[in-house]
Amino acid sequence: SLACYLSGELDVEPGECIKVKGKIQSDAKGFAVNVGKDSNTLMLHFNPRFDCHGDVNTIVCNSKEDGMWGEEDRKADFPFQHGDKIEICISFDETEATVKLPEAEFKFPNRLGMEKIEYLAVEGDFKVKAIKFS
Numbered sequence: 001s002l003a004c005y006l007s008g009e010l011d012v013e014p015g016e017c018i019k020v021k022g023k024i025q026s027d028a029k030g031f032a033v034n035v036g037k038d039s040n041t042l043m044l045h046f047n048p049r050f051d052c053h054g055d056v057n058t059i060v061c062n063s064k065e066d067g068m069w070g071e072e073d074r075k076a077d078f079p080f081q082h083g084d085k086i087e088i089c090i091s092f093d094e095t096e097a098t099v100k101l102p103e104a105e106f107k108f109p110n111r112l113g114m115e116k117i118e119y120l121a122v123e124g125d126f127k128v129k130a131i132k133f134s
């Protein structure tokens, strides 16, 4: 179930920011923010997991190329709690994507060498309040 997605009409360039504001559901199992070219070609699948796919309180990041998942990257920090209202800021350059939160920052390599983000999708137990581009 996709909370929302914008596809094909976006043109986010290096250094620009995608701000996704919303609320993590109080019984969230997990949610994901996906950015890239389309649903089969993702620069970043940013997937905080409270309790799903066998992971507890773990952020799983990955890329997707031609519909195939890449190598997962599990982050050490988990700065999320059920019911949190958060704003996630995603930016990128030729080498990496950056996910900025109020008290944490995560990096993930730009494995596909993407030069623009045309696709954004939010899925899972997260209620989107606003999406801003700056």
Ligand SMILES: C=CCO[C@@H]1O[C@H](CO)[C@@H](O[C@@H]2O[C@H](CO)[C@H](O)[C@H](OCc3cn(-c4n[nH]c(N)n4)nn3)[C@H]2O)[C@H](O)[C@H]1NC(C)=O
Residues within 6 Å of the ligand: 001, 002, 030, 032, 045, 047, 053, 054, 060, 061, 062, 069, 072, 123, 124, 125
């Ligand atoms: C140990 C068994 C084999 O490894 C497991 O393999 C699973 C399947 O590939 C991995 O889960 C996938 O991991 C992907 C990132 O690498 C994605 O997170 C994938 O979920 C994609 C997804 C979720 N959703 C979704 N829509 N709405 C909701 N709630 N979820 N839509 N697409 C997950 O199903 C899972 O992360 C992986 N676990 C480990 C420890 O490697």
